[in-house]
Amino acid sequence: MVEQQITCLGNIVKNGLLVGGSGLIGGGILHYFKTRAETEFELRAPNSKKLSLRDPDDIRRYILRFRPNFIINCAIAALDSNPLLAYETNYLGTLHLARAALELEIPYIHFSSAAVLPPGENLTEDQRLELTPELPNYPKSKLLAELALAELHRKYGLDYTNIRLAVVYGGHDHKIQGFHRLLFALADQSMPVLFTNRGALHSYSNAKKIPFFVHHVLQHRQEFGGRTWHFVDPLPVLLSQLILTVKSYLELKRPREIYLPYSLAHFGAGIMRWLTRILGRIGIDARMPAELLFMESFYQTQTLSNRRLQASSFVDPKPEATVFTELPHLLEYYLSRWESLNLITPYNRDFFACHRRGEEFVRDPGRVLTSLDEELRQPFLDVDSPPQ
Structure with missing residues (x-):
């Protein structure tokens, strides 16, 4: 049996269990703790x-063998999972991990989703959808998990932190889903018009910042225990503005700046579902993008209040970073990846360097000056060459 705490260079290193370490959120947390917090924590990510x-x-055997000091769960079933998979992964899996944390008397950090919230502006952590049979599998299972954790805390004293994320953006996501599905549709030029309206606002969560918050939460259990926290950027974003910005970066002709009414978009999605069912019956594997399950959200405003987070002791490591400032890096990473996989046609690389220089001028003008010496080493006028 592995000891609960490991002594490393005179320090006590806490042993943690991370579930879902292969995804965008889990992978970022694992990398952060291995490179920035290795003297405090050791994470296992089976x-x-x-x-x-x-x-x-499986859960019982693994936890009894390694006896973690804390558990982080960022695993989820896919958006379009069948009812059983969503129920077993998003709800029962959460419940089993929480019960283990309760019996070991250790902290449990759970990642939830804005899918459990209704439409609206400045939604608080205390708001949730009503639990009804009509809810889709994904929000229903995530909502059940939140309610169960709150009950375990209230009745039995579970030391948990529930972190709600909105639309997550970040690099190194090997699945084309969520925000990255939007980027892919634009890069592939498969979006002819705007599937939203002029006023639809949404909150966004920066994947790079999440590990810093998890680290802080583990260090300040009294402040962050037993509560839900919205981890989102302070300012919401117009979906139409985001789409048109990406279009401008990539110098695309589509989508046209035409706002498709929701009734037409809903009708078109219904036709596509009917076609995929027909193709499936004749042996052709065809699937609808899972995000189309939430097409109505493209047309509705949903912004999450982060007042609770801003009033806490957590300090944003990069307050200037937004989805717009990160776009050049995200596009460069994902376009390179999708091109190498032959998923999209190659793009001109010149615009990446241009946008990086523009971003440096806006965000870090001092760095422009520090690069002056390097630039001066290169001749501006080649005086030895004959005039053109």
Whole structure:
């Protein structure tokens, strides 16, 4: 049996369990703790073959063997998962991990989603959708998980932190989903018009900042325990503005600045569902993008209040970073990846350097001056060459 705490260079290193370490959020947390907090924490991130959230015996055996000092759960079932998979992964898996944390008397950090919230502006952490049978599988399972954690805390004293994320953006996501599905649709030029309206606002969550928050939460249990926190950028974003900005970066002709009414978009999605069912019956594997399950959200405003977070002791490591400032890096990373996989046609690389220089001028003008010496080493006028 592994000891709960490991002594490393005279320091006590806490041993943690991270579930969902292969995803965008989990991968970022794992990398952060290995490179920035290795003297405080050691994270184990078993894959689904070693620890399946759908198998309570797997969870029991793994936790009894390694005896973690804390548990972080950022695993989710896919948006379009069938009811059983969503129920077992998003709800039962959460419940089993929380029960283990309760019995070991250790902190449990859970990642939830804005999918549990209704439309609206400045939604607080205390607001939720009503739990009804009509809810889609994903929000229903995530909502059940939140309610169960709150109950375990209220009745039995579970030390948990529930972190709600909005639309997550960041690099190194190997799945084309969520925000990155939007980027892919634009890069692939498969979006002819704007599937939203002029006023639809949404909150966004920066994946790079999440590990800093998790680290802080583990260090300040009294402040962050037993509560839900919205981890989102302070300012919401117009979906139409974001789409048109990406279009401008990539110098695309589409989508046209035509706002498709929701009724037409809904009708078109229904036709596509009917076609995929027909193709499936004749043996052709065809699937709708899972995000189309939430097409109504493209036309509705949903912004999350982060007043609770701003009033806390957590300090944003990069307050100037937004989805717009990160776009050049995200586009460069994902376009390179999708081109190497032959998913999209190659793009001109020149615009990446241009946008990086423009971003440096806006965000870090001092760096422009520090690069002056390097530039002066290169001749501006080649006086030895004959005039042209």
